[in-house]
Amino acid sequence: MSILKKQISAPTAVQGTPAASGELGDLLALMARLRSDCPWDKKQSNHSLIPYAIEEAYELGEAVQSNDDEDIKGELGDVLLQVVFHCQMYAEQGRFDISDVITTLQEKLIRRHPHVFEAETLEDEAAVKVRWDEIKAEEQQAREARGKPKRRLDNTKAGSALMQAQDVQKQASKLGFDWEGVSGAFDKLDEEINELKAEIVDKSKDEINANIADIEKELGDCMFALVNVARKLHLDAETATLTCVHKFKSRFGYIEEQLAAAGKCLEDSDITEMDVLWEAAKQHERT
Incomplete structure (x- = not known):
């Protein structure tokens, strides 16, 4: 007996101005309309949305920490948007739709909870x-x-690029693919930085733009090599980067506060004045 393959079709776009009904079907129709009529939404691909999906997951985590219901609802909606957006595009490609995604999830949850749905006791x-x-x-x-087939690095942790890079390196090290000490990691970092410079230094803007894909790869190699340095020093690259982000935001906030105290705003200042205040912010941290 032949099994008929399910015919995949994208949801029908809503017409007119939709109402916020709270119904999944209406949300899918709204997403279809955006893919049809919004220039930005039409331009997106499953790959272009990857950074947004990661960003929204982090923002949801921050909202949960804040315990603000309105923020949490908004961020949960943004995460749901990513799911709906991806499903819309895969449906347009005729690969699968949101019902397939939901069915796959349901099957997984039932399969992984035999202690709930079967006689098994844990x-x-x-x-x-x-x-x-x-x-x-x-x-x-x-x-x-x-x-x-399963490969040895398939079970590395999901997470940000820094988290994945560090875990991939850790697993590879367990298999003997590593340097003895941190000096090898530093040598590799120097090598990758020089390769990045070779793609950029003394090149025209047009040359750089024409070669931007290769430059992106070289930049990624530099980031990966720097994570290796962190790992060899027994430091967490994600934590170190988040610490730097916090420090930058704090110092920039100091600049903004000092300008405001002088009756100015950031747009009224220039890099020279802001650089002086940046150094003052560093001194303020020390004291």
Whole structure:
């Protein structure tokens, strides 16, 4: 007996000005309309949305920490938007739609909770975690049976690029792919920085723009090498970067406050004045 493949079609776009009904079907129709009529939405691809999905997940985490219901609702909506946006585009490609995504999730949740939906009994949270990992291993075996072999670095942690880079390096190190000390990591960082410079220094703007894809790769190599330095020093690259972001925001806030005290705003200042205040901010931190 032949099994008919499901025909995938994108949702029908809503006409006129839609109402905020709270219904999933209306949201899908609204997304279809945006893909049809909004220049920015039409331009996007599944790959172009990746940074936004990561950003929204982080913003949701911050909103939950704030415990502000309005912020949490807004950020949950932004995460849902990413899911709906991706599903819309995959439906347009005829690959799958949101019902397939929901079905896959439901199947996974049922499969990974035999202690809830079957006769299996697990005594505590630790036992649930052990069984969860066993089921994931069984799922991996099924993927391998479908021709998707498991590779040694497939189980590295998901997260930001810095987090993934550090975990990939950690796992590779366990397999013997590493330098003895930090000096090798520094040498590699110098090598990658020089390669990046070679793509940029003494090049015209047109040359740089024409070669921007290769420049992006070289920049990524530099970032990856710097993470290696952090790992060899037993430092967390994500934490170090977040510390720097916080420091930058604090110092820039000091500049803004000092300008405001003088009756000025950032737009009234220039780089020379702001640089003086930047150094003052550093001194303010020390004292």
